[in-house]
Amino acid sequence: MMPPSADVEEARREAGLQPNQPARERFAHAWRLTTRYFVSEDWKVAWALLIAYCAISFGGVYTFILSNHWQREFFDSIEQRQSSLFVTLIMTFLMIAALQVGVVLANNLVSWTLSIRWRNWLTNWYMDRWFARDRFYEIERLRLIDNPDQRIAEDIKNFTLVTQGNSLVGIAVGLVGSLISAVSFGYILLQTSGPLVIPVAGYRVSLPGGDLIWFAIFYVLFGSVVITWIGKPFIRRRMREQHYEADFRTNLIHVRRNGEQIAFSRTQDMERAGLKGSFANIRRNWYRLMWANIGLSAGSSIYERVMGVIPLFLTVPKFFAGQISFGQVMASRDAFTQFSSSLSYFVQVYPGLAQQIANINRLKALDDSIDHERPRGIAFRPGEAGEGIAIDVENLELRRPNGQPLLSLEEWKVRDGERWVIEGSSGAGKTTLLRAIAGLWPDGAGSVAMTRHGTAMLVPQRLYLPLGSLKDAVCFPDRAEEHDDATVAALLEKVRLGTHVAEMHELRVWQDELSPGEQQRVALARILLQRPTLLVLDEATSALDADNAAHFYETVRAAMPGSTIVSVVHNEKLAAYHTHRLLMQDRRAIKSKIEKKA
Numbered sequence: 045m046m047p048p049s050a051d052v053e054e055a056r057r058e059a060g061l062q063p064n065q066p067a068r069e070r071f072a073h074a075w076r077l078t079t080r081y082f083v084s085e086d087w088k089v090a091w092a093l094l095i096a097y098c099a100i101s102f103g104g105v106y107t108f109i110l111s112n113h114w115q116r117e118f119f120d121s122i123e124q125r126q127s128s129l130f131v132t133l134i135m136t137f138l139m140i141a142a143l144q145v146g147v148v149l150a151n152n153l154v155s156w157t158l159s160i161r162w163r164n165w166l167t168n169w170y171m172d173r174w175f176a177r178d179r180f181y182e183i184e185r186l187r188l189i190d191n192p193d194q195r196i197a198e199d200i201k202n203f204t205l206v207t208q209g210n211s212l213v214g215i216a217v218g219l220v221g222s223l224i225s226a227v228s229f230g231y232i233l234l235q236t237s238g239p240l241v242i243p244v245a246g247y248r249v250s251l252p253g254g255d256l257i258w259f260a261i262f263y264v265l266f267g268s269v270v271i272t273w274i275g276k277p278f279i280r281r282r283m284r285e286q287h288y289e290a291d292f293r294t295n296l297i298h299v300r301r302n303g304e305q306i307a308f309s310r311t312q313d314m315e316r317a318g319l320k321g322s323f324a325n326i327r328r329n330w331y332r333l334m335w336a337n338i339g340l341s342a343g344s345s346i347y348e349r350v351m352g353v354i355p356l357f358l359t360v361p362k363f364f365a366g367q368i369s370f371g372q373v374m375a376s377r378d379a380f381t382q383f384s385s386s387l388s389y390f391v392q393v394y395p396g397l398a399q400q401i402a403n404i405n406r407l408k409a410l411d412d413s414i415d416h417e418r419p420r421g422i423a424f425r426p427g428e429a430g431e432g433i434a435i436d437v438e439n440l441e442l443r444r445p446n447g448q449p450l451l452s453l454e455e456w457k458v459r460d461g462e463r464w465v466i467e468g469s470s471g472a473g474k475t476t477l478l479r480a481i482a483g484l485w486p487d488g489a490g491s492v493a494m495t496r497h498g499t500a501m502l503v504p505q506r507l508y509l510p511l512g513s514l515k516d517a518v519c520f521p522d523r524a525e526e527h528d529d530a531t532v533a534a535l536l537e538k539v540r541l542g543t544h545v546a547e548m549h550e551l552r553v554w555q556d557e558l559s560p561g562e563q564q565r566v567a568l569a570r571i572l573l574q575r576p577t578l579l580v581l582d583e584a585t586s587a588l589d590a591d592n593a594a595h596f597y598e599t600v601r602a603a604m605p606g607s608t609i610v611s612v613v614h615n616e617k618l619a620a621y622h623t624h625r626l627l628m629q630d631r632r633a634i635k636s637k638i639e640k641k642a
């Protein structure tokens with residue numbers, strides 16, 4: 045049995061149908077994700093910016109206190125008509141104002157710089173891993189997760205953004221601030237309340253510190269547990285929101301890319317209905333998100349209201365008993381509220397934190413899909429084929445990703461200079477066999493060894509044309525500067541694309557402009573430029589008329605008489621350009637020689 049795809053797992057987890065991954069694993073991942081940049085080669089700059097950011101944030105609080113202080117002094121001096129202090133106070137104000145403006149500017153400078161450097165580093169880190177071991181291809185082939193592109197572009201951006209209050213760094217800095225203020229107000233509370241005495245099994249256990257402190261700590265703990273519990277659906281809905289938004293955008297791009305076919309087939313209504321369905325997911329999820337948010341807001345509002353009266357319930361009896369003054373009642377209420385709201389920081393930042401948890405979870409799924417190790421059934425051995433052999437296949441069993449068998453091929457040797465045509469009905473596994481030859485299909489068993497000599501080139505049915513000029517497209521994967529214009533112009537003439545020679549350097553979206561048949565002739569030009577010793581063609585002439593298809597094969601044969609060719613064709617006439625045939629039938633392959641017609 046094949047492992048279930050991570051996509052199914054991720055969606056089921058978010059729907060609450062499957063338990064979350066172990067908390068320890070998720071915490072370890074979140075920790076590594078957060079600290080990774082700060083232990084990278086850019087660590088000096090990273091730490092300098094982070095420390096500067098923290099210093100500026102606390103500097104901001106300090107300037108706020110300064111200006112508060114100044115205000116009191118200023119109004120007092122006005123009330124007492126101390127005109128001699130006026131100029132000094134104005135000067136002080138200007139200095140404080142300059143400091144405040146400086147803090148805002150420095151905060152912008154540092155937070156924006158840290159955001160882009162962190163994002164730049166993490167994006168590159170993910171992109172490197174996404175490209176390594178062909179993961180970008182494997183994730184799509186197995187559909188391991190949805191929209192990895194959105195995760196790399198959006199989720200990393202949201203995760204590394206320092207410029208907003210609900211950013212990870214902003215939350216952490218706020219946490220330090222609230223801890224400091226919890227300690228200061230806790231100290232005030234200590235002075236206004238007696239020890240907490242709890243009767244346990246006939247004994248009176250006295251907890252050190254003020255009773256108000258202990259009540260505040262219990263209350264905050266209780267509140268945090270309840271809020272976390274209420275907030276669970278909120279996190280899940282936030283994650284779903286990101287999925288649905290990404291799906292909707294992908295569907296819009298899909299319509300844009302296939303605009304011509306949709307316009308031709310007049311299926312606008314169908315496409316619009318599909319898009320509306322995709323948007324309906326966003327809308328439905330929005331309402332669920334709204335209810336989850338209302339639940340969360342209700343929880344935090346009740347929590348805050350109760351927090352305002354608890355100290356009164358605790359201190360008023362002492363006031364009635366004549367133990368404390370009314371002033372102490374009010375002072376301890378203020379201190380209690382300040383103390384517990386500093387401790388309740390977690391409850392206050394929960395929505396922002398929920399967004400960050402959603403980002404981290406989506407990046408975890410991306411990490412899991414990149415690290416996903418699928419046992420390689422088909423051994424791919426480049427450079428290990430024997431002398432004179434271009435491709436050596438042994439005991440090959442091709443399977444679909446779900447384990448269903450596609451094709452058995454006991455032994456298949458393609459000798460240098462041979463030209464093999466692969467035939468078989470649609471869906472027989474011809475393209476999959478070519479993927480196995482290229483080392484891109486691991487599902488199955490057996491081995492594929494490739495020659496160590498020369499170069500190989502695979503030409504698919506739909507050619508990849510890079511963004512740029514027509515010359516770029518012909519020269520790909522080389523850079524255009526590596527070949528002179530005259531050579532490329534001659535090739536364009538040779539492949540019957542002479543009309544485009546004059547516009548060879550124009551930057552256009554050639555993929556959209558050239559007809560499929562013209563694109564296949566660009567492929568021919570590319571082959572003639574690269575002159576690979578092993579050429580693998582997957583229905584490379586499917587869009588060409590009979591004459592142009594024959595011209596394609598004749599040109600290759602004349603220009604590269606000794607090259608080895610493996611090609612998939614549906615057109616029987618083209619088989620004549622080959623020396624051998626591999627016919628796929630009933631999941632088996634029959635090999636034969638093609639006799640030359642006299």
Ligand SMILES: Nc1ncnc2c1ncn2[C@@H]1O[C@H](COP(=O)(O)OP(=O)(O)OP(=O)(O)O)[C@@H](O)[C@H]1O
Pocket residue numbers: 184185186444445450468469470471472473474475476477
């Ligand atoms: N990534 C994939 N995931 C699941 N199934 C796949 C995947 N790629 C190919 N298949 C399945 O493997 C089978 C063989 O596909 P393949 O493209 O090799 O056929 P083919 O012989 O080249 O067909 P055609 O002549 O129509 O191009 C098909 O049933 C296809 O659905």
